[in-house]
Amino acid sequence: MSTDIKLSKPQPIILDKQLEMFNRGSDVNLTIKALEAGKPVLITAFYSNGLVLLKELKYYLQKKFPNDSFQEQRKFRAAYQKLSNLILIEIVANKLIVKKAPSIGWLEKLYPEISDFLLPFPQVQGLNSAWQWYENGIAVPVLRNKMHPYYGVYFPTRFDHLILFDQWLKRYEGPKKSATDIGIGSGILSLQMVKYGFQKVFGTDTNPNSIIGLTEFMGDTKLSRKIALDHGSLFGKFEKQTELIVFNPPWLPQAHDLDRIDEAIYYTKDLFPEFFAAAKKHLLPEGKLVVLFSNLGQITNATKEHPIAMELANGGRFKLEKCHKKSVKVASDKTKRDQHWRTLEEVELWVLTH
Template structure:
């Protein structure tokens, strides 16, 4: 069943040994040297201690690594990623064990059966930002209502292409019985088509979070009958012909192993050939 899809989430870390800890006032240089040796550091007192350590880490790396050319910037990001992800926070009963920490609803949603584990500080920052977007919503100029993007789901931060698509839909005179969207993400393009009176949109995504998030967002409203989802690559299970195929593809060539959300940005070398090979069979002529 589609509702049984397992979402992508940060993998809980189990620690069986005592960790070194950091708080403001702790020797920063010694802490960074420990990180360089591959030792994990626990933020134990205040949430802002972790933010302070990340700031100190940036300061240290700017002094040690050049950061001008593309390759140098890539090396800088790689080293920052390696070291920052050794900084940990403890979670007990779905809450962070530090003072003045944010409330992050994803901890309860994703880890309801795990009462004690650790996550890296950057992972917690990502969960926190995603929770704020999810809770408060994001205004999209071409939509009537705010979007509430699910954790780990791509959503637009620039809107020029959405305005262009909206203007195109206003002028579109073709049939509006069905459309297929490849890579629905948080659902903006499909919602635009529904606003412009398409009767049915069949949509796919290879990111399970996009599918689960939209199932939750649509619930049992009319939208759930107008937008039908499939967790699959390109056209997924949709074999039928359609009046319109919509695809806002990744725009950068793949250069490394992709995270799940990166797949919305980076494409592999066969993506477009596969898309056009499959797509020419789907369009009503």
């Protein structure tokens, strides 16, 4: 694995001009007008002032974009993302200087070369929750040990597809010399394969944080000899054909420019054709190709096309051995977003062969 991978992290901001300030005494409407005019605003005094401003901004934009359809939700999210990232907070000696701020280890770990800078408040919130997950770990029903996901690495918060894969692995009777995990992410599928006796797993990811985080997580343990990593797209530098190729791609078609985390949620139009063409070369003659997917795109009307069904119909590369489906548990009542379509959602495990 190359050591010159560049970590992906929020860009530190150094501003020398006077900023608009926001604290408890500030006029919220004037502050939101300043944000709409593209002026950055600095949170002062207490960390909670940032939370107050974000809440007011959300309320203001919700009135502007009523949350009726999936498309409306998208517009609201785009406006919120743009304006909320103009709300800044100050870091001195790698710590937040406002009162009652959380202690976030990433500020030191990710920024060894700089100690005083500004960051957008939502990015700091992201760093904060990512630090909690990294420190405390996340229990995943298909693994014995907790996962400690690295900053900026997508990890699942729902596990139906992982349970489906676990059930499939339990019944799998083919050879277990080698497997490839495309888009290894936080490493869960690879750890499942190792758990079921695969001797060597080759994992790739386009997200540098995934490779850096998993390298740190495995350290010098036995795992580091079982899982080989490469920072690259699709099969990366791995030429070897394997008995099993596993791919848990994004489940929704791209609707805007993607950032790192979005790449785990939305797919570009070239992703599937390129993947299937490469998989044909990398799969051993008797091997199996497993794709974990969902009908999310169809039930949210984001697309009528199902990329795996399309490949089977037109690609001429693979045939279907089996498609296992599992209904998804309904999202918790805590989620505010309108998710009435969740009741129709199914996760899918497609097994394809040459």
